[in-house]
Amino acid sequence: MAIKVHSPGLSTTVQDLGRPGYYHIGIPLSGAMDREALRSANLLVGNDENAAGLEVVFMGPELEFTAPATVAVTGGEIPPKLNGEPRDTWTSFVVKAGDVLSFDFLKAGARAYIAVSGGIDVPVVLGSRSTYTLGALGGHQGRKLAAGDELPVGSASKSGAAGRKLPVLLRRMPGSPATLRMLPGLYWHRITEEAGKHFLADTWKVAPEADRIGYRFRGGQKLAFVDRKPPFGAGSDPSNIVDACYPYGSIQVPGGTEPIVLHRDAVSGGGYFMVGTVISADMDLIGQLQPHMPAKFVAVDMTAALKARKDQDALAASVRAALA
Amino acid sequence: MKTRYSFGGDEHIFVECDEEMSLQAFFKGLSITNGVRDSRIKGVTEICPANASFQIKFNPDEIAPDDLLAELKRIEETASKSVASLKTRIIEIPVLYNDPWTHETLMRFRERHQDPSSTDIEYAARINDLGTVDNFIKAHSGAPWFVSMVGFVAGLPFLYQMAERAKQIEVPKYLRPRTDTPKLTVGHGGCFGCIYSVRGAGGYQMFGVTPMPIYDPTQTISYLKDFMVLFRPGDIVKWKPIDREEYDQTVAAVEAGKFQPRIRDVSFALDEFEKDIDGYNRKLQEALYGH
Numbered sequence: 001m002a003i004k005v006h007s008p009g010l011s012t013t014v015q016d017l018g019r020p021g022y023y024h025i026g027i028p029l030s031g032a033m034d035r036e037a038l039r040s041a042n043l044l045v046g047n048d049e050n051a052a053g054l055e056v057v058f059m060g061p062e063l064e065f066t067a068p069a070t071v072a073v074t075g076g077e078i079p080p081k082l083n084g085e086p087r088d089t090w091t092s093f094v095v096k097a098g099d100v101l102s103f104d105f106l107k108a109g110a111r112a113y114i115a116v117s118g119g120i121d122v123p124v125v126l127g128s129r130s131t132y133t134l135g136a137l138g139g140h141q142g143r144k145l146a147a148g149d150e151l152p153v154g155s156a157s158k159s160g161a162a163g164r165k166l167p168v169l170l171r172r173m174p175g176s177p178a179t180l181r182m183l184p185g186l187y188w189h190r191i192t193e194e195a196g197k198h199f200l201a202d203t204w205k206v207a208p209e210a211d212r213i214g215y216r217f218r219g220g221q222k223l224a225f226v227d228r229k230p231p232f233g234a235g236s237d238p239s240n241i242v243d244a245c246y247p248y249g250s251i252q253v254p255g256g257t258e259p260i261v262l263h264r265d266a267v268s269g270g271g272y273f274m275v276g277t278v279i280s281a282d283m284d285l286i287g288q289l290q291p292h293m294p295a296k297f298v299a300v301d302m303t304a305a306l307k308a309r310k311d312q313d314a315l316a317a318s319v320r321a322a323l324a
Numbered sequence: 325m326k327t328r329y330s331f332g333g334d335e336h337i338f339v340e341c342d343e344e345m346s347l348q349a350f351f352k353g354l355s356i357t358n359g360v361r362d363s364r365i366k367g368v369t370e371i372c373p374a375n376a377s378f379q380i381k382f383n384p385d386e387i388a389p390d391d392l393l394a395e396l397k398r399i400e401e402t403a404s405k406s407v408a409s410l411k412t413r414i415i416e417i418p419v420l421y422n423d424p425w426t427h428e429t430l431m432r433f434r435e436r437h438q439d440p441s442s443t444d445i446e447y448a449a450r451i452n453d454l455g456t457v458d459n460f461i462k463a464h465s466g467a468p469w470f471v472s473m474v475g476f477v478a479g480l481p482f483l484y485q486m487a488e489r490a491k492q493i494e495v496p497k498y499l500r501p502r503t504d505t506p507k508l509t510v511g512h513g514g515c516f517g518c519i520y521s522v523r524g525a526g527g528y529q530m531f532g533v534t535p536m537p538i539y540d541p542t543q544t545i546s547y548l549k550d551f552m553v554l555f556r557p558g559d560i561v562k563w564k565p566i567d568r569e570e571y572d573q574t575v576a577a578v579e580a581g582k583f584q585p586r587i588r589d590v591s592f593a594l595d596e597f598e599k600d601i602d603g604y605n606r607k608l609q610e611a612l613y614g615h
Contacts, residue, residue: 231345236496309384
């Protein structure tokens, strides 16, 4: 069984839940930006949650199946069509050999996830099938899909039935403006109290430079820095630090102008100060933001961050129960 | 040197050993991260050492953040008594300075540079009071460099010049980062040198290029078959200036699977190094080139 890529879409990559364990040498987690959406897609077609699927950004691909399978599309609303006929998102459907899956224009969100029963069976590299394009690692030949590619599909252990649907209440998408909860810290002390207030009060907009490495935001006021003598090795700009590790979700603000939230393909370190870190429970939401969408950063403490994490786990458990 | 702890969201603890860069700060981080590794703390998933700081990734479902913080502070106390030394390797890296590829790239991004009228290496030579590019190359390739961090992108080494602070090369980063850097560019920003393991964005000044790959996701290059990343923190690098002919020969040798990098096992002790930097560096070079 294989999938033939007729057209690749804008930037379609093979992703599972990622490749932990190599961040210390600069190889990031990778994996689905909206992890819960990929999990749901996999469960809908009877796969393990961690099976590899396709992450589609803004514009869908056109794919032909060489054998029967069960398919589901979740995440951002990029409506699927089978041989030109509309199919529901968040709902499993059956495909036959020769069927062609294509997509309508993006209606909401930013990234859709395609799961196929059996999972995309590209080689496992360092424990994962996820694509890390910057390092040309994993996925299909370490890159986004191109026309003419053929993707191997694994054999399904149990076949998911068609017509299974995830209830609307169990689908999490960002609001408008998107609320991104963050724990202030790291180098928060580098900006003035006034700048900290602006950072949290301003409404930011997603900039066009938003990808798997990081999401850039603009439109807020420039942050003012506390005066200092540059520490040796940091560089002269007030936003420079001695190159350090970057947490996933950390918010760096080069030059104090445009915050960048690092995501699944994060650069693992560098020389820009960070004001804090988006909490783990809100990372999925960032993957569903389109350029120009408004967003606000909301400061929370560790207790609230852990509570949000529990809520996110409870959502995942409800999805499992609904699709068991 | 005061250690500063901060949570990076609910999954990371960020620990700054010192605000400024020094080998003492690096070794403090190394001894604490070694302590964390040896303690096998439940819930710790990744240990990432950096130049003068480090980061621990953890699963808060398995260990409460404050419990991990207390554990790290306990380890810091023990680790501060340990000796700053390690068994490591010295690796020779050939460099074609002033190569055509970084030259083409730096000309394309001239408007993002502090000094659009000169090249990166001319600019670095001038602001470090080295006069000529030749003098700059001598200074850059004279003393060895210490790998104080691996990261940014896959396998990229951050390199700290093993020279007294007054002689260390310092340059600012580009005013605005470039969107392109040739693969295997030898760069410099702040006090750190680096080798760009892959092609991509970058803000460091560009001085040259090495023919020797340091990252190979396909694991076909002879010396990267066992693991795709060459460098680890604590490695020592010695630059070897080469000409275009040797560059081309080395590229061909790598492609033919015949290139073997010059690598020797050495040990490094920080107190002895600081007592006599030039003498210590000479000994390291003897280990690299002697029999």
